[in-house]
Amino acid sequence: MGISRNKATYTDTGIVNYYTGLQGLQPAEVAILERLRPQLATMKMLDMGMGGGRTTLHFAPLVKQYVGIDYSPGMVAACQKRFSDVDHPVRFEVCDARDMSQFADDSFDLILFSYNGIDYVSHRDRLSIFAEVKRVGKTDGYFLFSSHNLQALEQNLTWKKQFNINPLELYINMVSLGIFWLFNQTLSRQTIADSDYLIVRDDSHLFRLNTYYVRVRQQQKQLIQNFSDVEIYPWNRKEKVVAMDDRDMETALWLYYLCRIKG
Numbered sequence: 456m457g458i459s460r461n462k463a464t465y466t467d468t469g470i471v472n473y474y475t476g477l478q479g480l481q482p483a484e485v486a487i488l489e490r491l492r493p494q495l496a497t498m499k500m501l502d503m504g505m506g507g508g509r510t511t512l513h514f515a516p517l518v519k520q521y522v523g524i525d526y527s528p529g530m531v532a533a534c535q536k537r538f539s540d541v542d543h544p545v546r547f548e549v550c551d552a553r554d555m556s557q558f559a560d561d562s563f564d565l566i567l568f569s570y571n572g573i574d575y576v577s578h579r580d581r582l583s584i585f586a587e588v589k590r591v592g593k594t595d596g597y598f599l600f601s602s603h604n605l606q607a608l609e610q611n612l613t614w615k616k617q618f619n620i621n622p623l624e625l626y627i628n629m630v631s632l633g634i635f636w637l638f639n640q641t642l643s644r645q646t647i648a649d650s651d652y653l654i655v656r657d658d659s660h661l662f663r664l665n666t667y668y669v670r671v672r673q674q675q676k677q678l679i680q681n682f683s684d685v686e687i688y689p690w691n692r693k694e695k696v697v698a699m700d701d702r703d704m705e706t707a708l709w710l711y712y713l714c715r716i717k718g
C-alpha cells in the first residue's frame with residue numbers, strides 16, 4: 456500500500472469519527488497558542504488538515520478569521536456538523552494541501568498543519584506544500600506544523616527500548632515491533648541510520664498509513680528557502696528546544712516547528 460492510499464484511510468468513517476472525538480491540545484500546542492494569544496484576534500488563520508476539528512475548538516474562537524481545510528470530504532462534513540452552531544465564523548473546505556489554488560497569495564497570518572498531517576504525502580509533495588504555505592501566507596506570518604522524528608523512531612525500534620517489566624505491556628510492545636518489521640520488510644537498521652528521511656508503515660491506525668519521518672537537521676534544511684526563525688518544541692512539553700543536544704529531540708516521536716514566513 457503506497458502513500459497515495461493514505462487519503463482513503465483518512466476518508467474512512469471510523470477514522471473520521473476518531474478524529475471528531477479528539478478535544479485537547481498537546482503541551483507544545485498549548486505553549487504556542489499562549490505565546491501567539493496576544494496577536495490572535497488580528498490574525499486570519501488557515502488550519503490545514505484540520506481533521507475532526509480538535510484545533511478548531513481552541514483557535515477558531517480567538518482568531519479574526521478561521522478557515523479549515525482537509526482533503527478528506529468526511530473530515531470537512533464532520534467539522535461542518537460539529538461547528539454548525541458556534542457563534543464565531545468558521546469555514547471548512549475540501550482542499551488538498553498540495554494545491555491550494557483556491558486561496559490567493561498573501562492571505563493568512565497564521566497557518567497550522569497540526570498532528571503531523573504533513574507526513575502523509577511524498578517527499579516531493581511535502582516540498583511543494585512548503586512552497587504553497589509560503590505563497591498563501593503573509594510575509595512575517597507564522598507557520599506551525601509538526602512532523603515525525605526519525606531519530607526517535609530509530610531509538611524506539613530496539614528490543615531494549617521496548618522492554619517493560621509488566622508482562623502484558625512487554626508482550627504488546629514485542630508484537631508491535633514484530634509487526635512493524637513485517638510491514639517494512641525492505642527496511643533495515645542500516646537504512647534507517649543512513650537516512651535523513653524515510654516513509655514507513657508505523658503502528659498508527661493499525662498500520663494503515665504510510666508516514667514520513669525526518670531528522671531535525673534535514674527538516675531545518677527543507678525550511679530554509681521559505682521560512683526563518685525556526686523554533687522546535689517536542690510535542691509533549693511546553694518549553695522550546697534551546698540546544699541541539701536536547702535529549703527530547705531524540706526521544707519525542709514528533710516535534711512541532713514554529714516558523715516565520717519569508718517575504
Ligand SMILES: C[S@@+](CC[C@H](N)C(=O)[O-])C[C@H]1O[C@@H](n2cnc3c(N)ncnc32)[C@H](O)[C@@H]1O
Pocket residue numbers: 465474477503504505506507508509510524525526527530550551552553568569570571572573575576
Ligand atoms: C493526523 S490527522 C490530524 C487532524 C487534526 N489536524 C488534529 O490535529 O487533530 C491528519 C489530517 O490531515 C489531513 N491531510 C493529510 N494529508 C493532507 C493533504 N495533502 N491535504 C489536506 N489534508 C490532508 C488528513 O485527512 C487528516 O484529517
